[in-house]
Amino acid sequence: MAGPGLPVAQSIDGSRAMSAITANIASHLPAMAASHPDKDALVEVAGRSSDGTARYRALSFAELNAASDYFACWLEERGITRGVRCALLVRPSLQFFALVFALFKVGAVPVMVDPAIGLKKLRRCLAEVEPGAFIGVPEAHIARLLMGSALRSVEVLVTVGRRWLWGGHRLPEARLDGEQPYSMAATDADELAAILFTSGSTGVPKGAVYSHGMFSAQVAMLRSMYGFAPDEIDLPTFPLFALFDPALGMTAVLPEMDFSKPGKADPALLLEAIRDRGCTNMFGSPALLARLGEHLQATGQSLPSLRRVLSAGAPVPHSVLTDVVSGLSDGAQVFTPYGATESLPVCNIGSDEVLGETAAATEQGRGICVGRPVDGVAVRIIQISDKAIENWSDQLLVAAGEIGEITVQGPVVSASYWARPEQTALAKICDEQGSVIHRMGDLGYLDDQGRLWMCGRKSHRVQTVKGDLCTIPIERFFDSHAALGRTALVGSGAAGSQQPVLLVEEESLAAGSDVSVVIEELKAMAASQPLTAGIDEIQLYPGSFPVDIRHNAKIRREDLRVWLSGRLG
Numbered sequence: 001m002a003g004p005g006l007p008v009a010q011s012i013d014g015s016r017a018m019s020a021i022t023a024n025i026a027s028h029l030p031a032m033a034a035s036h037p038d039k040d041a042l043v044e045v046a047g048r049s050s051d052g053t054a055r056y057r058a059l060s061f062a063e064l065n066a067a068s069d070y071f072a073c074w075l076e077e078r079g080i081t082r083g084v085r086c087a088l089l090v091r092p093s094l095q096f097f098a099l100v101f102a103l104f105k106v107g108a109v110p111v112m113v114d115p116a117i118g119l120k121k122l123r124r125c126l127a128e129v130e131p132g133a134f135i136g137v138p139e140a141h142i143a144r145l146l147m148g149s150a151l152r153s154v155e156v157l158v159t160v161g162r163r164w165l166w167g168g169h170r171l172p173e174a175r176l177d178g179e180q181p182y183s184m185a186a187t188d189a190d191e192l193a194a195i196l197f198t199s200g201s202t203g204v205p206k207g208a209v210y211s212h213g214m215f216s217a218q219v220a221m222l223r224s225m226y227g228f229a230p231d232e233i234d235l236p237t238f239p240l241f242a243l244f245d246p247a248l249g250m251t252a253v254l255p256e257m258d259f260s261k262p263g264k265a266d267p268a269l270l271l272e273a274i275r276d277r278g279c280t281n282m283f284g285s286p287a288l289l290a291r292l293g294e295h296l297q298a299t300g301q302s303l304p305s306l307r308r309v310l311s312a313g314a315p316v317p318h319s320v321l322t323d324v325v326s327g328l329s330d331g332a333q334v335f336t337p338y339g340a341t342e343s344l345p346v347c348n349i350g351s352d353e354v355l356g357e358t359a360a361a362t363e364q365g366r367g368i369c370v371g372r373p374v375d376g377v378a379v380r381i382i383q384i385s386d387k388a389i390e391n392w393s394d395q396l397l398v399a400a401g402e403i404g405e406i407t408v409q410g411p412v413v414s415a416s417y418w419a420r421p422e423q424t425a426l427a428k429i430c431d432e433q434g435s436v437i438h439r440m441g442d443l444g445y446l447d448d449q450g451r452l453w454m455c456g457r458k459s460h461r462v463q464t465v466k467g468d469l470c471t472i473p474i475e476r477f478f479d480s481h482a483a484l485g486r487t488a489l490v491g492s493g494a495a496g497s498q499q500p501v502l503l504v505e506e507e508s509l510a511a512g513s514d515v516s517v518v519i520e521e522l523k524a525m526a527a528s529q530p531l532t533a534g535i536d537e538i539q540l541y542p543g544s545f546p547v548d549i550r551h552n553a554k555i556r557r558e559d560l561r562v563w564l565s566g567r568l569g
Contacts, residue, residue: 023187023188023189023212023213023216024104024105024107024184024185024186024187024212025104025193025212025215025216025219025247026068026101026104026105026184027184028219028246028247028248028249029061029064029065029068029101029246029247030065030184032061032065032246032249033061033062033064033065033066036061036230036249037060037061037062038060038061038062039060039061039249039251040058040059040060040061040233040251041058041059041060041061041063041064041097041245041246041251041252042058042059042064042094042097042246042251042252042254043056043057043058043251043252043253043254043277044056044057044058044093044094044253044254045254045255045256045273054256054272054273054276056276056277057094059094059098059176061246062178063176064094064097064098064101064246065101065178066174066175066176066177066178066180067094067098067102067174067175067176068097068098068099068101068102068105068182069102069105069178069180069181069182070102070174070175070176070180070182071098071099071102071171071174072102072103072105072106072182072184073180073182074102074171074172075102075103075106075108075158076106078156078158078169079132079133079155079156080103080106080108080132080133080156080158081106081107081108082106082107082108082185082187083107083108083109083192084108084109084131084132084133084156085108085109085111085129085130085131085132085133085195086103086108086109086110086111086131086132086133086134086135087111087113087126087129087131087133087134087135087136087151087154088100088103088110088111088112088135088136089113089115089134089135089136089137089140089143090135090136090137090140090160091137091259092239092242092254092259093254095160095171095174096239097242097243097246097252098174099135099160099171100243101246102182104184104193104194104212105182105184105185106182106184106185107184107185107187107191108133109192109193109194109195110194110195111126111129111131111194111195111197111207112194112195112196112197112240113125113126113197113205113207114197114199114200114205114260114549114550115140115143115260116260116549116550117200117205117549119143119146119147121200121204121205122143122147123147123150124150124204125197125204125205125207126147126150126151127147127150127151128207128418128419128420129195129207129418129419130153131151131153131154132153132154132155132156133154133155133156133157133158134151134154134156134157134158135158135160135171136158136159136160137159137160137161138159138161138162138163138164141157141159141163141164141166144166145166156168156169157169158170158171159171187212188212188213189211189212189213189216190211190212190213191211191212192209192210192211193210193211193212193214193215194210194215195207195208195209195210195418196208196210196240196341197341198340198341198342199313199341199548199549199550199551199554200548200549201548201550201554201556203558206417206418206420206423207417207418207419207420208341208342208414208417208418209414209415209416209417209418210414211415213411214411214412214413214414215247217376217410217411217412218244218344218345218412219244219247219248221345221374221375221376221377221412222244222248222345223248224374224375225337225345225348225374226281226308226310226335228248228249228250228281229280230249231280232248232249232250232251232280232281232307233250233251233253233277233278233279233280233281234250234251234252234253234279234280234281234282234283235253235255235270235273235274235277235279235281235282235283236252236253236254236282236283237255237257237259237262237265237270237282237283237284237285237288238259238262238283238284238285238313238550238551239259241283241310241312242254242283250281251277253273253274253277253279255269255270255273256269256273257269257270260549261552262284262285262287262288262551262552263285263287263288263290263291263547263552263553264291264552265284265288265291265292267291267292267294267295267296268295270282270284270288270292271292271295271301271303274303274305274306275305278305279305279306280305280306280307280308281306281307281308281309281310282303282306282308282309282310283309283310283311283312284309284310284311285311285312285313285314285550285551285552285553286311286313286314286315286316286317286320286551286553287314287547287551287552287553288552289309289311289316289320289324289334290317290320290323292323292324293319293320293322293323293324293326293327294323296323296324296326296327297323297326301327302327302328302329303327303328303329304329306328306329306332307331307332308332308333308334308335309324309328309332309333309334309335310334310335310336310337311334311335311336312336312337312338312339312344312551313548313550313551313553313554314548314551314553314554315336315368315454315472316334316336317479317486318354318355318359318362318363321334321351321354321355322355324351325351325355333350333351333352334350334351335348335349335350335351336348336349336350336351336354336370336371337371338370338371338452338454339412340440340441341414342413342414342427342438342440343377343408343410343412343413343414343438343440344412345374345377345412346370346373346374346377346379346408346412346440346452347370347371347372347373347374347377347379347451347452348371348372348374349369349370349371349372349451350371353369353371354369357369358451362476363476363477363479363480364477365473365474365476365477365529365531365532366453366473367444367445367453367454367455367456367470367472367473367476368453368454368455368472368476369447369451369452369453369454370444370451370452370453370454371451371452372449372450372451372452373408373450373452376410376411376412377408377409377410377412378408378409378410379406379407379408379446379452380397380407380409380437381397381398381402381403381404381405381406381407381444381445381446382396382397382398382404382405382407382439383396383397383398383404383405384403384404384405384443384458384461384468385405386426386458387426388425388426389429389439390425390429390430391429391430391431391432392429392430392431392432392437398445400446400448401445401446401447401448402445403443403444403445403455403470404443404444404445405439405440405441405442405443405458406439406440406442406443406444406452406454407429407437407438407439407440408437408438408440409431409435409436409437409438413436413437413438414438415428415436416428416436426439427439427441441457441458441459442454442455442456442457442458443455443456443457443458443461443470454472455470455471455472455473456470456471456472456473457471457557460489460557461491462489462490462491462498462500463491463495463496463497463498464491464496464497464498464499464500464534465496465497466534469489469491469500469534469535471488471489471557473531474489474500474502474531474532474535475487475488475489475502477525477529477531477532478502478522478525478526478532481518481521481522481525482510483509483510483513483518484504484508484509484510484518485505485507485508485509485510486505486508486545486555487502487503487504487505488502488503488505488541488545488555488557488560489501489502489503489535490502490503490557490560490561490564491561492537492561492564492565492568499537500534500535500537501535501537501538501539501564502522502526502535502537502538502539503538503539503540503541503545503560503564504518504519504522504538504539504540504541505541505543505544505545506540506541506542506543506544507543507544508544515540519538519540522538523536523538526538539564539567541560541563545560546559546560
């Protein structure tokens with residue numbers, strides 16, 4: 001059930017069809033409600049007492065299951081049935097989780113896209129999907145009206161919150177008594193479950209096609225990787241990752257923060273929630289962890305209840321790992337799983353191995369080690385090419401240790417982008433059995449221990465007359481300078497004859513630094529080794545680098561190229 005003209009999504013074992021197997025991802029919820037009915041499933045701040053103490057409200061697994069059952073009945077009665085694609089623009093909340101699982105139970109297809117991408121991109125993404133239903137908060141409906149005829153496919157409107165003049169239905173309060181049970185759709189493993197849009201950090205977001213089997217494989221892999229125990233309590237600061245918590249049987253504590261701006265989250269509020277609720281797990285973007293780590297260092301506080309911290313979305317600086325680890329108990333680590341919306345998880349590594357073994361090599365320009373492939377996922381490195389590759393051949397592989405494009409294959413790989421045949425062709429390769437291999441768009445290599453080292457985005461490489469320069473190895477070499485926080489390598493000119501330019505982020509410079517002295521020292525560093533010998537243009541970038549809207553951590557080098565072009569103009 002892929003988009004028009006796209007291949008059928010692969011199933012858990014890579015076969016083309018598993019129609020006899022029921023694999024509705026929502027089935028995890030009633031199973032948890034049956035085995036742990038009274039355990040908290042979701043917790044959120046409901047307000048504060050006069051002394052500022054947070055007051056919480058919670059839904060147990062039995063109540064969350066009952067709420068999703070009620071919503072499933074209600075949605076189906078209003079025409080949101082199996083297979084209906086449903087744009088879902090609702091803030092993370094108890095209602096959000098109940099709605100998502102209700103849609104899964106119905107067999108409808110939630111379409112999730114970050115509204116922070118802007119109205120123009122949002123219009124294009126939703127118009128491509130042609131949703132039959134639109135569920136959103138009032139602000140989302142205002143945006144929908146501004147899109148004009150782009151969403152003429154929508155037949156059912158549901159407002160979460162106050163409904164104004166646009167008609168449709170208003171979502172009622174959910175019933176939690178379990179007196180309106182719902183018999184969920186018996187979806188197949190390869191049946192379309194959701195369309196999740198990428199962050200669009202390198203262009204217009206693309207809708208990754210998710211099957212029920214793919215979701216189930218992700219849940220199984222995450223449980224195996226981290227050994228989540230029955231008593232786990234999670235603090236998820238990224239909404240999509242939070243959706244895994246009910247399926248994993250973990251309590252999700254929703255922190256007080258703007259989920260669209262993780263880099264501005266208040267670390268004091270995060271610490272409060274972790275301590276009040278005894279959180280054992282936390283997920284956060286590198287930008288969020290940077291703020292948390294700085295706060296821990298400044299206040300001397302610790303996080304004794306956390307057993308692990310997970311971070312993804314961009315490489316985590318070693319200084320951030322060090323700061324956060326200092327606040328954890330012995331044996332607890334920061335894990336940095338590698339993957340993407342189209343394939344997650346791919347690899348995994350912990351802070352013990354990074355800080356103890358691989359960090360020194362990163363600072364010497366070898367790239368960032370993202371760990372070993374998880375069980376069930378095959379990682380192979382192919383020759384760098386910007387062209388589509390229709391069929392797999394072992395002749396595509398590079399020599400051991402050579403940098404190339406990272407490819408992944410396994411049950412967590414999305415088989416296509418919705419209604420984007422050109423992008424699908426550029427990102428997917430079929431093997432002889434018809435299974436899909438995903439091209440990550442990242443460059444890297446495998447070392448002699450089977451670990452993957454990431455060297456940056458393929459589209460960000462600087463293509464000079466002497467060959468390609470990868471961003472991450474070079475940037476991390478320069479970032480080792482004591483006065484620096486962050487640099488960015490950008491190419492000026494046409495591909496094949498680009499001039500490499502190193503930009504220094506002004507805001508991350510150490511206080512009191514003499515910029516001219518730092519730049520001269522960086523030029524001396526560049527001349528000290530072959531990897532960087534050709535970099536003699538170094539400029540100060542005013543303020544902060546532009547970053548992606550989802551994780552606030554990926555540098556938008558496309559924007560830097562535009563700035564540099566105007567500066568060199």
